[in-house]
Amino acid sequence: MPITFQQTIxxxxxxVNPLRVGKIPAGSGTPDVFVCVEAxxxxxxxxxxYADRAEETFCFQEAVFWQQWLAIGFGHRLYLxxxxxxxxxxxxxxxxxxxxxxxxxxxxxxxxxxxxxxNPDGTCKWSSPDLGLDGVIIxxxxxxxxxGEGEWDPPGGWKAFQIRCATGELLK
Numbered sequence: 273m274p275i276t277f278q279q280t281i282x283x284x285x286x287x288v289n290p291l292r293v294g295k296i297p298a299g300s301g302t303p304d305v306f307v308c309v310e311a312x313x314x315x316x317x318x319x320x321x322y323a324d325r326a327e328e329t330f331c332f333q334e335a336v337f338w339q340q341w342l343a344i345g346f347g348h349r350l351y352l353x354x355x356x357x358x359x360x361x362x363x364x365x366x367x368x369x370x371x372x373x374x375x376x377x378x379x380x381x382x383x384x385x386x387x388x389x390x391n392p393d394g395t396c397k398w399s400s401p402d403l404g405l406d407g408v409i410i411x412x413x414x415x416x417x418x419x420g421e422g423e424w425d426p427p428g429g430w431k432a433f434q435i436r437c438a439t440g441e442l443l444k
Contacts, residue, residue, distance in 0.1 A: 275335040275342075278306045285318055293351055293360055294322035307335055307344055323347040331368050338374040339392045343381075345369035350381050352394045361394045373410050378437075380418070382408040387418070389440060398440035403433050417443065 278285070285308050292300065303320035310316050323330060324347065335344040344351040348368055352361040365383045373380035378397065379390040384407060387400040404422020412419040416437055421430040434443045 274310050275337075276308045277333050277335070277346075278308055281306045281308070281318075284316065288316045288318040290318040290320040291353065291360070292320045292322065293362060294347075294349070295324045296322045304330070305333065305346060307346075309335075309342065317342075319344065319351070319353065321346050321351070332370055334369075334372050336372050336374050338372075338379050341379075341394065343372055343374070343379060345372055345381060350388070350390075352390070354394075363388070363390075363396060366399070370408060371410075373413065375413055380410060380413070382410065382420075384408070385422070387420075387435070387440065389437075400435055400440040401442050403435075403442070404431075413437070 285306065304323040305321050307319040307321060308316070330347050333346045335342060340354050342353045346369060348365050350363040350365060350369070365381065365388065366386050367384040370382040370384060373382065377392070381388045381390065385402045385404050387403060387408060389397040391397050405424050406426040407423040408420060410418060410420040418435050418437055421432050423430050435441060436443065
């Protein structure tokens with residue numbers, strides 16, 4: 273299913289009844305981004321995201337299907353949406369969103385400084401200690417450990433880390 277992030281929309285997307293999430297201003301206003309999802313059967317779903325103006329950094333945006341969820345990372349939030357009638361789970365992140373790493377048993381969400389691990393029921397299993405200052409990337413997810421790098425001295429000051437999959441505990 274294609275998922276796109278759009279700044280403006282036209283038909284047929286403007287005709288789709290949206291799910292509005294975030295800090296919605298009085299009178300609705302214009303969302304910061306339109307997330308448009310088209311299923312193989314032609315069914316369309318639109319999510320209008322309104323960012324919090326207190327959050328200044330909107331570097332990255334990404335959406336994936338994981339388990340029963342449409343997971344969307346944008347601004348300083350993770351949005352987990354299931355059925356059309358179910359309320360979304362909105363998880364405030366420690367800093368700006370970076371990247372989604374879905375696996376069969378958990379979803380890792382990288383931010384500027386941490387990793388957050390989510391269970392298939394949408395609950396946060398753990399949040400790591402600070403792994404970087406301006407970006408966290410994953411290189412390998414093993415059965416017991418996660419290996420990656422955090423940027424501590426931008427630009428380019430990356431340092432390797434290894435943490436436990438079960439707990440998010442940093443290994444020396």
